[in-house]
Amino acid sequence: MTAATLEQLPWFAEHFEWFLAHKPRYASHVAHSATTGDHHRHLLSIVDPDRLRRVLEVMLDEEEFLSPHGLRALAASHREHPFTLHLDGITASVDYEPGESTTAIFGGNSNWRGPVWFPVNYLLIESLHRFGEYLGDDFTVECPTRSGTLMSLHQVADDLTRRLVSIFLDDKDGRRPVFGDAERFQSDPLLHNLVPFHEYFHGDTAKGLGASHQTGWTGLVADLVARRCADGVPCIDASADQAAPAAAATRPSTSSGAPTPSTTTTIPASS
Incomplete structure (x- = not known):
């Protein structure tokens, strides 16, 4: 928040x-201020910059949450190392399941x-842009973790956007990840450009799952x-998505004016 916003x-x-004056014990954990030149900004967040850096280290790890097509709902490391709880003679565990649910206990597929x-993913992109406005482009993190590539938070948000959009674009082999192993949709020119918006997407391959x-x-x-x-x-240029993320940081807009999509949208195959 800027002074103008307040x-x-x-x-x-x-x-x-x-709150700042009467609750300093709590304010010190959620309220932060910074001044750059003539601009004074406030940040309200339970995650301060140091904690944010530690959170992003795991979130942007390709062996944990970061997939080629967005952030997974659970870290992939739990595939080999499930979280297990033993309580009152009952053993319950949660492991990484990238596709449809293997049990009906949580509501079917x-x-x-x-x-x-x-x-x-969308909310995280929004939050990264907000943090980026406050912390500026000098605050950088590795993306992906251990890659040696440093990005500002705006650039990280842009990279996540690129990964999500790529779900629906042709890859280098002319296949759309959203169609997965549905060969008819991958190869039939009459169907290939009819792209559905699935409920969620496979954590490894981005195949569309759940309601279509x-x-x-x-x-x-x-x-x-x-x-x-x-x-x-x-x-909708897939070649732009297959290249390295753009170096220039972008700024979010409060309203994109994007049209509301229909159930199935035609997206031309990229050249």
Whole structure:
């Protein structure tokens, strides 16, 4: 938040100042301020910059949460090392399941223990941009972890956007990850450009899973594509996605003006 933002929210600003003055024990953990030149900014977050760096170290690890097509709902390391709880003679465990659920106990085929889900990824991209506005481009992290490549938080958000959009684009072999092993959709020119918005996506391959008409949240990809277009990145150019992430950091827009997608959208195959 900037001073200009607080001026537009007098009720919030009053309570914010009261909180800082009367609850220093808690404020020190969630309220942070920074001044750059003439600009004074405030950050309200339970994660301070040091903790954020530690969180991102795991989140951006390709052996943990970071997949080629977005962030997994559960770290891939739990594939070999499940979390197990022993309580009152009962043993319960959670392991990494990248595809549809292997048990009906959590609601049939829905699975939050490994796949890529758009709502969480979208919110994380938004949060990274917010942190980037506060911390600036001098705050960098390795992305992916142990790659030696340093990125600002805006660049990390852009890289996650690139990975999510790539779910629906042709790869170097002319195959769309969303179709997985559905050969008819991969090879039939009449079907290949009819792209559905699945409920969630395989944590390793990005194959579309669950309901194939989840436009409510997977349709958020339209906003991500629109932002890329606004930043000068070819909207549906797969070659741009296969190249290294752009070096220039981008800034989020509060409203993209992207159209609401239909259940099935036609996306031309990239050349």
